[in-house]
Amino acid sequence: MEPCAECGAPMDPRSCDELFQTLLALGHARQAPWGPLHGVSVSCFLLQHPSQLPADDGAMAWALLHAYLEGGLDEANQLVGRARRGNSHRVQGTPAQAVRDAAPPHRDAPHARFSVTIHDVAVDGSFPSAEFTERVKAWAAATVEAWS
Numbered sequence: 738m739e740p741c742a743e744c745g746a747p748m749d750p751r752s753c754d755e756l757f758q759t760l761l762a763l764g765h766a767r768q769a770p771w772g773p774l775h776g777v778s779v780s781c782f783l784l785q786h787p788s789q790l791p792a793d794d795g796a797m798a799w800a801l802l803h804a805y806l807e808g809g810l811d812e813a814n815q816l817v818g819r820a821r822r823g824n825s826h827r828v829q830g831t832p833a834q835a836v837r838d839a840a841p842p843h844r845d846a847p848h849a850r851f852s853v854t855i856h857d858v859a860v861d862g863s864f865p866s867a868e869f870t871e872r873v874k875a876w877a878a879a880t881v882e883a884w885s
């Protein structure tokens with residue numbers, strides 16, 4: 738079977754989309770370690786599958802990964818909080834300052850393959866809690882590196 742055209746991971750035994758659905762369900766249940774890392778892991782997935790990026794071209798996802806890698810989960814949560822507050826006041830169509838500053842250069846998706854993909858994070862497909870945090874961090878670092 739052909740590997741995923743976007744992140745390069747094997748599609749066997751599960752496709753990236755199937756794994757992403759599992760990850761979303763775990764995140765929405767709000768339990769540690771998946772719940773707190775929900776925004777970070779969704780950002781990793783979207784930036785490794787650019788065809789699924791929202792209308793902001795991944796600016797928020799990109800800012801979130803940078804905040805997480807530089808300042809940890811606290812920093813990432815603060816960014817999300819600021820962006821939410823900013824959204825209610827900002828001029829229509831203008832992203833919040835923090836998001837704009839961290840936006841990736843506008844160009845095509847990276848051609849380099851990612852050294853860590855959702856398949857690595859999923860392990861056996863269940864996203865086991867043991868060392869989940871470490872795997873997400875490696876996933877975030879590999880995503881930013883490939884786009885940089």
Ligand SMILES: [Zn+2]
Nearest residue numbers: 741744745753
């Ligand atoms: Zn993929």
